Amino acid sequence: MTQLLRVQCFGVSSDGFGSGEGQSFEHPFGHANPVDLLGWAFPTASWVNRTEPGGSRGLDDYFTRDMPRGIGAEIMGRNKFSPLRGPWENEDWRGWWGENPPFHTPVFVLTHHERPSFSLSDTTFHFLNAPPAEALRQAKEAANGLDVRLGGGATTIREFLDADLVDTLHVTVAPVELGRGERLWHSSDELLDRFHRDVVPSPSGFTHLLFWRR
């Protein structure tokens, strides 16, 4: 089986931003409201952070349900891992996700400032100063034959797209504009020279875009 590099459940605004400006500890998405960008996912039965039983099992749930399927490792950018910039002053910051992060696999954090690996429950974070192809090589090795998820943010996804390393993308377009922030694209048409695209409007008001290689 081929090991794929998959973007899953990545949310952008209608004007193409994956997060707003001014990320901080209190505002992981900057001036963007996470509910505006990802609100389609939270009511679904399979949303990773769901703590209560129940939830919807319609179209949107197919996408939250598919997010962990066959994934053996994740790659993410430094800014998805942390609101801090530059060299680490200490190693106190261990991600946004508490003692049981929703990854359950090795996670490779791309950063110019490496630090020792650590584990929280069944997730191990590695820190890697490497170009996309080398990061993917290491993540595939760690994934043990399974696929690798490219977790974002937008800048990280763009870097892997520029290196032509991405096999499939599931991006949700929110019915809001952000005006500024971290941009994934001006238009998803930019990907059509290399990818097929299905456009799937959801009853939740979001639109699911599905891309796979031509």
Place this chain on the structure above:
Amino acid sequence: MTQLLRVQCFGVSSDGFGSGEGQSFEHPFGHANPVDLLGWAFPTASWVNRTEPGGSRGLDDYFTRDMPRGIGAEIMGRNKFSPLRGPWENEDWRGWWGENPPFHTPVFVLTHHERPSFSLSDTTFHFLNAPPAEALRQAKEAANGLDVRLGGGATTIREFLDADLVDTLHVTVAPVELGRGERLWHSSDELLDRFHRDVVPSPSGFTHLLFWRR
């Protein structure tokens, strides 16, 4: 975790038939052409009977991909298993699927004419003369905590719906009329008193209907 009873990738015509009239060894769907009913699934990367690499990874593939996820047993009607009717003359018939059936779990075949269980590769077929609730009890026990798939045909699905045992349904509506055959419904509106419904048109020309309990 709750064990669900799930209908997945069950195809009907626009007038509500899951198969045509006159099933035979040569025509498992009677006068209906399987491609007309299920043609959306065959080009997808995850279709169970795919033998070549490649295939689409858009919307339709989410549904073929989801079909085996978390399934520990299947229940099917006698007519999905075999074109033969009445008492078994012998035990030569072992299903349509060859030496490696695409189930990979225990399969419970509902029939008034029981016969000994047998295995083909990692699929074991059991034959059960039991009402829906009892069949589901046995299938859940065999599924070892996983969900149970209700494989059809239409009559079998209707019996489990009448007994209010079905938790989710994924039914695809084909852009063809059959006029006669084995009917699932006159209109999918019949389910709306008990189920939510998402209506999802696919670029393939089929419409995915997704139901989950209210």
